[in-house]
Amino acid sequence: MQSPPRHVSVLVQEVLELLDPKPGGRYLDGTVGLGGHAWAVLDAVRKQGGRAELLGLDRDPQALALARERLAEFGDAVRLVHSPFSEFEDALDAAGWTELDGALLDVGVSSLQLDNPARGFSFLHDGPLDMRMNQHADDPSALELVNHASAEVLKEIIRDLGEEPLAGKIARAIASRRVRAPFETTADLAEAVSLAYPPQRRRMARNHPATRTFQGLRMAVNRELEELSAFLQRIVPRLKVGGHVAVISFHSLEDRLVKLAFREQAAGCDCGRTPPWCRCGKTPAVKVLTKKPIIPGEVEQAANSRARSAKLRAAERLSRSEGGQSA
Structure with missing residues (x-):
């Protein structure tokens, strides 16, 4: 094992x-x-x-x-x-x-999740687009999000949660790519995001061009800000x-x-x-x-x-x- x-x-x-x-x-x-x-x-x-x-x-x-x-x-x-x-x-x-x-x-996400290709959290390992912290839940996965959400919704996720300046360009690239063939793996998505970056900006980037997009999608899939907000609002009276x-x-x-x-x-x-x-x-x-x-x-x-x-x-x-x- x-x-x-x-x-x-x-x-x-x-x-x-x-x-x-x-x-x-x-x-x-x-x-x-x-x-x-x-x-x-x-x-x-x-x-x-x-x-x-x-x-x-x-x-x-x-x-x-x-x-x-x-x-x-x-x-x-x-x-x-x-x-x-x-x-x-x-x-x-x-x-x-x-x-x-x-x-x-x-x-946040742990090494257990990031380093397992089957979890679909990282563009460093090719695997199914999932990103759910609980894979047994009925919540939509990243696969469903990138293949079915509108370009405008994807733009908001990538811009607001990923803090990606090129969110609009990336969202349109995702919407255009899935018309030809639906996304299936993390490598599919990472490639589409990378190609949406202008070549010069891609060469100058300190991190992989897909870093912020993957972050935004993960946070959306797991409703991370909503979870944190709910906890913060209710924890103090239980102390x-x-x-x-x-x-x-x-x-x-x-x-x-x-x-x-x-x-x-x-x-x-x-x-x-x-x-x-x-x-x-x-x-x-x-x-x-x-x-x-x-x-x-x-x-x-x-x-x-x-x-x-x-x-x-x-x-x-x-x-x-x-x-x-x-x-």
Whole structure:
């Protein structure tokens, strides 16, 4: 049996410092992946001579199976659930957990997914155009999207999620190409995108011309921004007073969502200057722990290329007297 691709979790020590796991605590890892961060949290508590409980979610069944093997040494302290992190409340209720001491997300695609051609995430490996993090779901795959979505919809996806300046040109190239023959593989799509680039721009590009297009399609297929937004809107009320939430993102749009959500939840009265007294009664729900995102140091970036775009932000649940009316 072929060994799974090596996946190195990013910003592990920084996550531990922000979550500050303690014996007796209950922690949520909404993107447990191969279990790297989860193992670090549980091991940190073990080194303190205690035990913590961890609920790990992931919508990739293959990742969950590998996480289960990695975390087996912690026994029944670990519960793993096949679920998108946006549905964390259902998982908490099923476990009988009312509150959390800490919550973590590591948003994005893993090496397990990128390096497996059958998953269709990467143009570096030819495989079926899929890109679904949960291949057992009924959600449309990238194959259906590129073969059936209108050129205008493709343009919006590639422009808004992929942040590709040539989105319109690429979308039209995709629509034109599929008339002759439908797309089937990642190589088909990568070639069409590459040919849509002007030759000089293609030669000068630092990355493969298909990089941003594949990113945008993946984010659309998995509804990644919608998932993150739903989590951020509902996680704070499920934290204990003093509980921390930490989010690692790899995309500027994701980082912006996290920054704005924490900023809004940390704000107090929003009545404005008139009237001269507060009518809304809104008080801060969180204290932002990271004024600027934490990024990996030079050593980690050199050792793990995936870490280069990682950004970590965190917030602390305030007491109910300070922040009872949370978002």
